[in-house]
Amino acid sequence: MNLTKAEIVELRQQADGRSVRADLARRARLILLLAEGLTWSAIRAKLDCNDSYIALWSKRFAADRLAGLFSRHAGRQRYKVTDRLEARVLARTTKHKPADGSTHWSTRKLAAELGGDISHMTVSWLNQVELWFTKIKRDVIARGVFTSVPDLKRKLMRYIRKYNEQPKSVKWKYFDPTRRITPDSIITVH
Template identity: 45%
Template structure:
């Protein structure tokens, strides 16, 4: 009982229901608590943050764990469920990448030059 996190009264109640009603009695008598936010508002928050903001931790795209942590009151599974419902795959969203390397332009020109006019007897490998 301690492994399940319940006491003897709980076990006795459910055992009694099973003995009296069999499988038909194995349902919760209370529907549970109402969601803290309306589902539409929750979806709007997740979609807005996913599509209009970038992660502040420097990641290239959102993961369900990062987004759930940023929003605070949304579970990872809720984020995944909303993304799946709307067909969103954050790792495949097209975004403009910004490079902070001051020599990026020179390096890019050298690399493009190698592809356009490779030296004789040279192999161009990309990593």
């Protein structure tokens, strides 16, 4: 197996790296051993693996080079949140209370209420988006003065670029019930 100098460097870093996942390091060692010309028998003994492991990863490396060494899980198809589904989530949370008598929706309760059309993870994500837009509204729009739509756009983009220089994760803490977001406090921009 012929390797470029860059591939050898990358494979050695993966094989010897302390912060590299063990499965990826093992695959990198496999490719390096194959490149050195070791037999499958010798590789099986060194890596404690079988012929199907060697065949799988050498074939993937031959086809996709370094990218081929990463695991591929079939998983499920990428989930797309449609405008209609987002509207259903917002309508349910703003116009209905949870059936169990609680004061707020949890992501799991809301997902179950919507009949399995959406996962609870898609619901922390829509919430994250809502929190981001609330932050923009509070920091830029609420007290801003805009001379035109392009002026608004320019100021929003400046804020976003500056924020992205040192982004902060959203913290899931809630202390002040007087600062609750209500449907009438959300603005609509067309």
